[in-house]
Amino acid sequence: MAHASKPLRIALAGLGTVGCGVIRLLDANAAIVRARAGRELQVVAVSARDKGKQRGVDLGRFAWEDDMTAMAARDDVDVVVELVGGSDGPALTLARNTIKAGKGLVTANKAMIAHHGMELARLAEAARVPLKFEAAVAGGIPVVKGLREGTAANAIEHIYGILNGTSNYILSTMEATGADFADTLKEAQAKGYAEADPTFDIEGTDAAHKLAILASIAFGSQVDFAAVECEGIAQVRAADIAQANALGYVIRLIGMADVETGDDGASRLLQRVKPCLVPRDHPLAHVTGATNAVVAEGNYSGRLLFQGPGAGDGPTASAVVADLIDIARGETSAPFSVPVADLVAMPAAGSGNRxxxxxxxxxxxxxxxxxxxxxxxxxxxxxxxxxxxxxxxxxxxxxxxxxxxxxxxxxxxxxxxxxxxxxxxxxxxxxxxxxxxxx
Missing domain, CATH: 3.30.70.260 (ACT domain)
Known part of the structure; x- marks a missing residue:
């Protein structure tokens, strides 16, 4: 490729644990990344809310932008990495501006992709630039790539799994200790496994964002976050976990999606997140702590299990840099595996007939x-x-x-x-x- 000797120049918005993790990974694994990407990956500009904050990485070598949305207009940038979060606001403005400026976008923002993924994918396809979001789903587990590429020859029949590490940590800790929900949540917050405001995690919203993205890739449907039936774990008591155990089950917050064909021949998509009883001999029963796991069942591949850390600076940074390596290689396939125009607007399937x-x-x-x-x-x-x-x-x-x-x-x-x-x-x-x- 003509560009193979030129560095891929990166602007990085957001310098929290993941953003700094990306910089550390690129520093530590520079030779490996260069060999696999075919060229150097070079951060040239960064942006965050607080310029003076000590982050433990050398930022003096990068240009600083107080307004992160301005990074999209920089002539010395090929791709922007958005690690700020939020479904709207500056993150969405940056995403739109980046793509319209003809630059690639890598994001870990599951809320933005769940709410605005179709719009951003249309813009990316029109501009012929890559839109990548491996880090938005299940942290360091390459499940987006696994579905888009590894199971590309399969019709996916079911996809389900444990998509939120905070909820899984709470449930598996309740299981191990016999403690009730409120006490376990406090402990999770004290240890940093749960946010000060854990609403998105414990009410299932975070898992629902991820499920909507996975369902689109798995079933060739338009992302439809609003159709996800969602119920969290706050009602689960220690007594429920004890009774589940007596029956031979554990309780896990499960996100699941599949397609059903109605009597009228139309396909309908069921997406839901809710606590379920899982048999102790099922692979998901052994997923404890803040680990994520996704099961995909293909008509030829059979049952595949993707498992690993669902968050954290190292795993999530690994997913971000994997996307950057794909871009450096010139990989610009459709963000949701097939062009947006070919994604089906599937009506929601009610769960009542299940x-x-x-x-x-x-x-x-x-x-x-x-x-x-x-x-x-x-x-x-x-x-x-x-x-x-x-x-x-x-x-x-x-x-x-x-x-x-x-x-x-x-x-x-x-x-x-x-x-x-x-x-x-x-x-x-x-x-x-x-x-x-x-x-």
Whole structure:
């Protein structure tokens, strides 16, 4: 290639743990990166909120831009790396300006890609510049590249996994210690595994961003974050984890997507994030701590497991630099594997017709007749009880936990149970419903 001897000149927006990790990686592995990219990767300009902050890396060799959006206009820049975050605001402005200026864009910003990925991909394809976001999903695990390239010959039938390290750390720690959610969250925050405001993590939003991106690549659909059914882990109690264990399961926050064909022949995309019971012999049951894991099932490849650290300066920087190496080699394929014009706008599939076994936990007042009220609602909704695994001990507040497993049946029937009990004064908290993953 004519450009092979010229360095790929990089502007870096955001100098947090990942941004500084990129600089350290490029310094430490300069010879390896140059050999694999076919040319040098050279940071020429950087930007962050606080110029004076000590970051432990030498920034004096780079040009500094107070306004990061100005980096897109620099004549000495070939590609911009955006590591600031946020679905809108300066990050989106920088992304748009970079592509319109005819420069490549690498980002770790899953929220921006989930919300604006289609727009940015159209701009990138029109400008014939690369848009890369390996680091936006599952940190250092090359799952985007694995789906776009490694399974390119396959029809993907299912994709699911553990997509948020904070939630997985909390659940697996509750499992190991017997502690309840609130105490485990505080510990996770103290150790740096959870943010001061952990809302995006524990409510499932972060996992939903990643799932929407993976589903688009896996199924050739337009990114549709708004269609992701999302439920977090804040309702999971130590008692639920103990009961799951007694049944031979662990609880994990699972993001899953697949395509179903309706009676009308139309394809519909189901995307959801929610806590589930996972059999102890399933690969995802052994994923503990802040690790991420993604399972992709291809019609010829079979079940593939991508597993590794889902965050952190080293793993995420590794994914960013892998994208930069692709760009240095001249790789400019469609960001979502096929051109945006060929991505299908798939309607959302409701989960009501899905069948499976279900775990239900009710928090109720301790008085006669409550159990009969619940079982009557289940009977009227057509939900068969496989086992009542706990009538819990009374708490200090006079509440009792009642947990059940329902036989295989449609999820809409379980939803009907909740509707029938919705106005009941016997329930003192929202019920917890978790699907049981089989096999």
């Amino acid at each position: 069948t499976g076994r279900t775990y239900l936990r009710f928090t109720v007042t301790d008085r006669p007749g409550v159990l009969a009220e619940i079982t009557a609602a289940m009977r009227d909704a057509g939900v068969s009880i496989e086992s009542m695994i706990q009538q819990g001990q009374k708490s200090a507040g006079g509440e009792v936990l009642v947990a059940m497993v329902a036989h295989d049946g449609p999820e809409k029937n379980v939803s009907h149970v909740l509707e029938l009990l919705g106005a009941s004064p016997s329930l003192t908290a929202d019920p917890l419903v978790m699907q049981i993953i089989e096999g």
